[in-house]
Amino acid sequence: MHCAPAYSRPVDHIGGGEWAAIERIRALLPSPPANEIWIGDDAAAVAPPPAGPLLLAADLVVEGVHVDLALVGLDDLGWKAISVNVSDMAAMGGRPLHALVCVAGPPETDLGLLYTGIAAACQEYRCAVVGGDLSNAERLTVAVAVTGECPGGRPVLRSGARPGDxxxxxxxxxxSAAGLAALLHAATADGADGATGGAAAVAAGAEANIDxxxxxxxxxxxxxxxxxxxxxxxxxxxxxxxxxxxxxxxxxxxxxxxxxxxxxxxxxxxxxxxxxxxxxxxxxxxxxxxxxxxxxxxxxxxxxxxxxxxxxxxxxxxxxxxxxxxxxxxxxxxxxxxx
CATH class of the missing domain: 3.90.650.10 (PurM-like C-terminal domain)
Incomplete structure (x- = not known):
């Protein structure tokens, strides 16, 4: 609920408001097929899987908890927010279909850069962003919910292993842990040696771990x-x-x-x-x-x-x-x- 008038804002006419941001985000993402409704309405309308159960998963990526923006980019955070949810689909033997992306963050957050990573991940996994929400908050948080399907008709649970398997x-x-260690080491070298220290501190071969x-x-x-x-x-x-x-x-x-x-x-x-x-x-x-x-x-x-x-x-x-x-x-x- 928006608590007016205490938190009301003047109408934006210069492109810095929520609706202008939504239009910029929509321009970064693919358009829906003719039989589906994605960004722009109060809810998305999508086709259900042709067979088998509908998979649902949700996850959060929180600045300072899951990512350190001094070490990675906003586009990396966006990529990760999609990937961690798609990984839950993969763990069930499924594949993703649609994503709802909710972003809460400071007004100065570069939504274009954030959604560049989101769009790249969705293209990689063939997962369409069909809606979401935007809000201001003190700390950047991206909440994603994903739907998916099981091509084999049944999800694989955690609970089916048997003795002898x-x-x-x-x-x-x-x-990933080694990559984080390399980034932290490089950041420490930056602080000690100046702007070029970080690049020198990344050991040969560490780039793949950082990626x-x-x-x-x-x-x-x-x-x-x-x-x-x-x-x-x-x-x-x-x-x-x-x-x-x-x-x-x-x-x-x-x-x-x-x-x-x-x-x-x-x-x-x-x-x-x-x-x-x-x-x-x-x-x-x-x-x-x-x-x-x-x-x-x-x-x-x-x-x-x-x-x-x-x-x-x-x-x-x-x-x-x-x-x-x-x-x-x-x-x-x-x-x-x-x-």
Whole structure:
């Protein structure tokens, strides 16, 4: 609710108001097909999936919590806001269809730059922005809700893994955390050495890790192939492998016996970054037939996934290379419930 007259504003006639901003945003995005209604009305009207359930996901990206705008651009924030939601679709074996994007931020926020990243991600994932909202706020927050569909007809849940299933990851982990570390190191060098220090401080080969942090990729094709080959449970690695494998195990009521931590082979990544860093958005899934998975990924021209262990019958078991699986990862903090 807008509380007039206390917060009323003069009508804008110079292009700095909300409606002018919406028109600029609309110009950055594709137009709807003839049978759908997107930006401009009180609600969007879109075609439902031809078959199977409608997937729904929502996520927030908050300045100072999920991104540091001293290290990444507004366009990177926009890209990430879409990617993290699309990754949730991928983790269900689905693909995205439509997005609603709500932006709250200071009046000086460069919406054009922000939406350049949003538009690029939506083009990458074939996900249309069909509506949203704009508001002023002290801190920039982008809230996105995405719809999706399951081409295979069924979503893959976290809760279907069975004892004996293999645990598989779609790629090496830790690059986002390593990229953030490289950016922080460069920023420290900037402060110590002047304007050119940051560029010199970025180690050779760190650019790929920095890109993984700035522009994470949702593994949509990998998720659909995993679902098609009989994945029994799946989750995206957003909070760190040590945390997310626990989420899958707890939901499925199984134990895990891991033989390896899948470090990214192309970057300088530590095991700690892979276990606890998060924001890799690779997919972790359980499957009874790992050979079928490897063959299907190869057939589709995808990177070979990495087998990291097995599910076990002891629901309390959390093992890594014969010892306890370390605890850690990302988790937001809230006040405990009153007693």
């Amino acid at each position: 293999y645990l598989v990851v779609t790629g090496g982990l830790g690059r 993984a942090h700035r522009r994470p990729r949702a593994r949509v094709s990998e998720g659909m192939v995993a679902a098609a080959t009989g994945a029994t449970a799946m989750i995206d690695v957003s909070d760190g492998m040590a945390m997310d494998v626990r989420h899958l195990a707890e939901a499925s009521g199984v134990g895990v016996d891991l033989s390896t931590v899948p470090l990214d082979p192309f970057g300088s990544v530590t095991e700690e970054q892979a276990l606890f860093g998060g924001e890799d958005y690779e997919l972790l899934f359980a499957t009874p037939d790992v050979d079928a998975v490897l063959d299907a990924f190869a057939t589709e021209g995808l990177r070979a996934p990495i087998v990291i262990g097995r599910c076990t019958a002891d629901p309390a078991q959390r093992r890594l290379r014969g010892g306890p699986l370390p605890e850690g990862g990302w988790e937001h903090r809230w006040a405990p419930a009153p007693r």
